[in-house]
Amino acid sequence: MWESETESVRGREYGNGVLSSNKHGVKTDGFELRGQSWYVATDIPSDLLVQVGDVNFHLHKYPMLSRSGKVNRLIYESNNHPDLNKIALEDLPGGPEAFELAAKFCYGIAVDLTAGNISGLRCAAEYLEMTEDLDEGNLIFKTEAFLSYVVLSSWRDSILVLKSCEKLSPWAENLQIVRRCSESIAWKACANPKGIKWAYTGKPSKVSSPKWNDLKDSSPSRSQPVPPDWWFEDVSILRTDHFVRVITAIKVKGMRFELIGASIMHYAAKWLPGLIKDGQGQGNNPNAKMRVARLVDSYLTEVSRDRNLSLTKFQVLAEALPESARTCDDGLYRAIDSYLKAHPTLSEHERKRLCRVMDCQKLSIDACMHAAQNERLPLRIVVQVLFSEQVKISNALANSTLKDPAETQYQPLIPNHKTLLEATPLSFQEGWAAAKKDINTLKFELESVKAKYLELQNDMENLQRQFEKMSKQKQTSAWTSGWKKLSKLTKMTAVENHDIGPQISTAAEQTRKTPRRWRNSIS
Known part of the structure; x- marks a missing residue:
């Protein structure tokens, strides 16, 4: 050590x-x-x-x-x-x-x-x-x-101290030991390779598990230039969370993205056995592709909860693997469902675009059952899931009647309905009849639901019409009551004027007659 x-x-x-x-x-x-x-x-x-x-x-x-x-x-x-x-x-x-x-x-x-x-x-x-x-x-x-x-002034001591902090959580985090060591390593990793004068382990020729007591010491010399990836092997001995802290600090310091990606690849190849194998022809290993597909699907499930993850980035990550890498799309369906949960504001077009990365025929029975009841999926995708499941059942029943099991893989995916019924025993015909009966029952229930929906819609329209009538009646009653009050007031004033008029006229006549009598009396 x-x-x-x-x-x-x-x-x-x-x-x-x-x-x-x-x-x-x-x-x-x-x-x-x-x-x-x-x-x-x-x-x-x-x-x-x-x-x-x-x-x-x-x-x-x-x-x-x-x-x-x-x-x-x-x-x-x-x-x-x-x-x-x-x-x-x-x-x-x-x-x-x-x-x-x-x-x-x-x-x-x-x-x-x-x-x-x-x-x-x-x-x-x-x-x-x-x-x-x-x-x-x-x-x-x-x-x-x-x-x-x-x-912190030493390259190797900073890495060793950061390595020793793995058993000291959360004390090492609270005392800023992890942060300071990560910053020190990042500064030295981003230094100009021509100015490096400290010793480093160097990159081994073959990736293997780390042996702490047998680390190769490669001291830089003037005759041999320091490669840009001189720090890969030293940093790769760190635990994953500390490695991420160092890489994040290196990225902030302005390291080239291709070097950062290469260091992550080196770390993954070292700690994920079987990801990179020596020899020719290993790249077509289906088991290796399946492991990579499961890893990518698990990663998609984790990042799908991020509300800031755009649909384009998620689609690019999901389509990064070839179609042959996934023999089952259950993990991808889980990631899509998680993304739909975290992004409920997606439009119908965006949801259809998201679901295009998934092959409905590669879903298991449990995944199909879940997808058929998933309200977040577009209706077209649900229909495709149900259709693919029916095709699987029909194909399985058809293949079970064949004598030679080696011919099952060459049978058509959707057999002819008439030949299927003629070539199958009575039990299958009874099962098919039961399935038809269930379909008819579901259709009847669907029609009844539609009828109830129309009935409720009519009731709602009637209620709306009654509400509109009541609102109109309230308005007219208010106006009529106001006009009635005004008309009563006008009638009362007219009657009063009518009663007061004769009184005024008689009084005027009396006043006119009185002076005459007074004048006659004087004379």
């Missing part, structure tokens, strides 16, 4: 990979392993037992409490517990190996940092809360400095 490029045999100062703590309080010569337990080599008896998984650590309180906030808090919370000197750290990232290094650091024992242990020790330091508030130059600060200044 790769060792850190900055590591020496005897160890160095901290800046080059050796950690030590000056304040430890307990003089010790190191740790001793006895069975499944670690003991501190000192004359002072142990007063603290820490359990990490199946391993016990017999330690002392002062060195641990002075540098670990987690241990300090657990000891304080267990004051009322009978086991005052016993704590368990079951979920510590990095396991017993990381805790051993952290405990040695607390005792002031020199700890040799490498690319293989730095990620686990960094996560363990975060878990144990070994911050600067407890001690200056605590483990979090020193491991973070080693990551930033030593690991």
Whole structure:
């Protein structure tokens, strides 16, 4: 396995990979392993037992409490517990190996940092809360400095640290170790090959499963130029999610798309056995084509849930394989149905266009049963599915009556109806009659449904007409009531005027007659 490029045999100062703590309080010569337990080599008896998984650590309180906030808090919370000197750290990232290094650091024992242990020790330091508030130059600060200044400046160390993060989720993600290593690898992969001066594994001549202890070391030399794909093999040892993170970072940095595609092909060929085989004539292997078809259909099912996936892209992916690659279109039908679920706003024309990539004759019986009841499919596709299923049943019944089974594959797909009935026994004729009876029953039920539909439609039209009449009556009644009120008012004013008129006239006559009488009386 790769060792850190900055590591020496005897160890160095901290800046080059050796950690030590000056304040430890307990003089010790190191740790001793006895069975499944670690003991501190000192004359002072142990007063603290820490359990990490199946391993016990017999330690002392002062060195641990002075540098670990987690241990300090657990000891304080267990004051009322009978086991005052016993704590368990079951979920510590990095396991017993990381805790051993952290405990040695607390005792002031020199700890040799490498690319293989730095990620686990960094996560363990975060878990144990070994911050600067407890001690200056605590483990979090020193491991973070080693990551930033030593690991991220090295090509191989960045890959090894990213590889070691596979068992440290989600701590490595939360501490940004995965992101920083991916960014470092991406920057170096996008560098000019002429300026590469670090060692790399190189691309092997034949793709095989990785062997961590037998990696070929190809150091660039001036006489031999560095190929553009020099980073393929080193990156291919990563887990799939970390490989995707690296490829995404490389794409953001501006790597050529053909190189990105070639690296993905190299990764797939390495981890998918049988995808690429040596020798001639292997490309026509039907089993290999079926595996590729299943893989593509599974991928289509996954991406079909993306609402931003256009119909054209989905159709191009589905038609990328030749027709002979799929012996059964159940996986493709599942992907189409999932796409229709995620895109309910497709028009009828778009749904027909989507379903053209599927061959209804390659669907199984279960898929046909589901498709016949699927309301998302166009009606024409449902009819094709039912027709192809009927053809399969008829063909199977016809072939079952033949004596020579070798001739079954040469029989016509749709046999003549009359010859089929004449050449089949009475049981088949009875079955055909029963099928006809079922068809007639379905037709009768369909007609009854149509009649009920027409009846409901007529009722709805009658209700609409009644509603329109009622609305018109309300309008006319309102107008007539208004006109009646106005007419009553006009009649009342006319009567009053008629009654007041004679009174006014008699009064006028009296006024006219009175002066005469007054004048006569004076005279």
